[in-house]
Amino acid sequence: MQTVSENRAFGGVQGVYRHAAQTTGCEMTFGLYLPPQAKRQPVPLLWYLSGLTCTHENAMTKAHAQEHAARHGLAVVFPDTSPRGDGVADDPAYDLGQGAGFYVNATQAPWAAHFQMWEYIATELPRVLMANFPLKEDRQAITGHSMGGHGALTLAMRLPGRFASVSAFAPIANPSASDWGRKQFAAYLGADESAWAGHDATLLMREAGFAGPVLIDQGGADQFLDLLRPEALAEAMAARRQPGVFRMQAGYDHSYFFVASFMADHIAFHAQALGQ
Amino acid sequence: MQTVSENRAFGGVQGVYRHAAQTTGCEMTFGLYLPPQAKRQPVPLLWYLSGLTCTHENAMTKAHAQEHAARHGLAVVFPDTSPRGDGVADDPAYDLGQGAGFYVNATQAPWAAHFQMWEYIATELPRVLMANFPLKEDRQAITGHSMGGHGALTLAMRLPGRFASVSAFAPIANPSASDWGRKQFAAYLGADESAWAGHDATLLMREAGFAGPVLIDQGGADQFLDLLRPEALAEAMAARRQPGVFRMQAGYDHSYFFVASFMADHIAFHAQALGQ
Numbered sequence A, B: 001m002q003t004v005s006e007n008r009a010f011g012g013v014q015g016v017y018r019h020a021a022q023t024t025g026c027e028m029t030f031g032l033y034l035p036p037q038a039k040r041q042p043v044p045l046l047w048y049l050s051g052l053t054c055t056h057e058n059a060m061t062k063a064h065a066q067e068h069a070a071r072h073g074l075a076v077v078f079p080d081t082s083p084r085g086d087g088v089a090d091d092p093a094y095d096l097g098q099g100a101g102f103y104v105n106a107t108q109a110p111w112a113a114h115f116q117m118w119e120y121i122a123t124e125l126p127r128v129l130m131a132n133f134p135l136k137e138d139r140q141a142i143t144g145h146s147m148g149g150h151g152a153l154t155l156a157m158r159l160p161g162r163f164a165s166v167s168a169f170a171p172i173a174n175p176s177a178s179d180w181g182r183k184q185f186a187a188y189l190g191a192d193e194s195a196w197a198g199h200d201a202t203l204l205m206r207e208a209g210f211a212g213p214v215l216i217d218q219g220g221a222d223q224f225l226d227l228l229r230p231e232a233l234a235e236a237m238a239a240r241r242q243p244g245v246f247r248m249q250a251g252y253d254h255s256y257f258f259v260a261s262f263m264a265d266h267i268a269f270h271a272q273a274l275g276q
Helices: A057-062 A066-072 A117-132 A147-158 A182-189 A201-207 A230-240 A256-273 B057-062 B066-072 B117-132 B147-158 B182-189 B201-207 B230-240 B256-273
Strands: A002-009 A012-021 A026-034 A043-049 A075-079 A135-144 A166-169 A214-219 A244-249 B002-009 B012-021 B026-034 B043-049 B075-079 B135-144 B166-169 B214-219 B244-249
Touching (some): A002 B256, A012 A057, A012 A117, A026 A057, A043 A117, A043 A256, A057 A075, A057 A256, A057 B057, A066 A075, A066 A256, A066 B256, A075 A117, A117 A135, A135 A256, A147 A201, A166 A256, A201 A230, A214 A230, A230 A244, A244 A256, A256 B002, A256 B066, B012 B057, B012 B066, B012 B117, B026 B057, B026 B117, B043 B256, B057 B075, B057 B256, B066 B075, B066 B256, B075 B117, B117 B135, B117 B147, B135 B147, B135 B256, B147 B166, B147 B201, B166 B256, B201 B230, B230 B244, B244 B256
Parallel strands (some): A043 A075, A043 A135, A135 A166, A166 A214, A214 A244, B043 B075, B043 B135, B135 B166, B166 B214, B214 B244
Antiparallel strands (some): A002 A012, A026 A075, B002 B012, B012 B026, B026 B075
16 A cells, blocks of 8 residues: 555645555545544544545545544545546446446446445455554544445445445435446446346335435435435435434535535534544 | 525635636635624624635634634634636746745735735725624634735734634744745845735734734644744744734644634634623
8 A cells, every 4th residue: 555645634644545456456546534533542433535636635624524523533435436547447428447446346348347336335445444544443433425425325235234324415315226326227227127126225225224324415406306315215214213303404415515515414424424 | 696505504605706806806705604603793703814725714724713703602704815717917836926825915926916915805805894794893803824924914903993812723934034935025025125014914913913812822743834934923923922822733744634623713813802
């Protein structure tokens, strides 16, 4: 693992690191914020999964997470959203290929060779993080924005016991019924829709739910409401009696100004679930 | 004036606007954050001047100012750092020409035609802001980073009564004795150094000081310490008995992670001076 940069931030360190990943068969870059408390002892870890077109860098600079993470003593990891590089398959569309991994393990050509983002986030990156940084493996939580909200919700529900809490900002909530989902699942997972169900937060919520608190924020003026389908997830949460809060935030759009506006709430929510 | 974008943020609005500027003879773009309090009544205005290579956009997304501005009821304006466009003179170096206006009125060719940033910030942009937004003209404060810290300090000291308070993050503190200054002042203002003195915060502090509180933050691990010359300003402040605080922040570098880390303090400082 190689250190790309380290900047002091809010008394802690905002680092960027690179490593040769086996799951994705390429170099992967991630950001990790360690709060000041990590100088003395291991700290809990919050995962932040990013949306379409993002790298590790967008949320690290725009989500305003570090200030609140420092206050509550949480580390925050900002993974990349896909494998990258010249040898990695890509597509001219912004919503397929590099920058659009959708947090699945691709089974179809040409994607299967590198697009193993589920495995990377669920298994390989946690191992790298726990081996190299003062983090508490048994104290993790997860959040994300848009495609990253989809990733956070699906990982949380399908890895029971891994995360104490899950939240999302404007998640792609029902991808198997949306053009943000059907196109990508067909490409990565093939035409058989039974393979898609494990990657649809609404279907997973109906099926299994989450054994902890859930917080969803959705902007009421989001320009992608039709693609996100928040109503499907809200219905599924309520129908299941899932402990949690779904907030429709009037006037907010899909941008990082929306994410930043409610980051303090999300970090406080996870800190409480993690006993911080 | 044309609206480029408006995003709801922390209950207020982060806008980006463009207008044909007479002082600089080109289209100028600026960001303006209006806090929620501005829906009911005019609010005080904090100026944030940016550093070399920046546009209006860097601080708007990376400085984490909006959250604290919303709490204290301050508007924040993020001007561009120079005139821009195909018809505007430029230089291949990152520290001269477009993105490097240094907040002076150029008198030398080829710069004089457009590089009138002092006049733009001191006269024209305030007029545009006061005419179009609910702002209190008699309640203004100013801050900035690096080259923008230089701008904030020089404008504050040379426009007595305009700003209630001034602060800076890692300002270019003594440009007439630095390679971040001598090169640019020679190009923009000519070889006669007497024309430079009005644009050197250390010299102005020795000469006149500031009739209000001053807050300076400087990273102790800043990679540009030799160019910034904070020791000259610290000496001048102490020698003058200038009311104010100069903080050397151990371990912090020149990045926006440093700026963001202390933004809460700076906004609270200005809010207090503005009676918020």
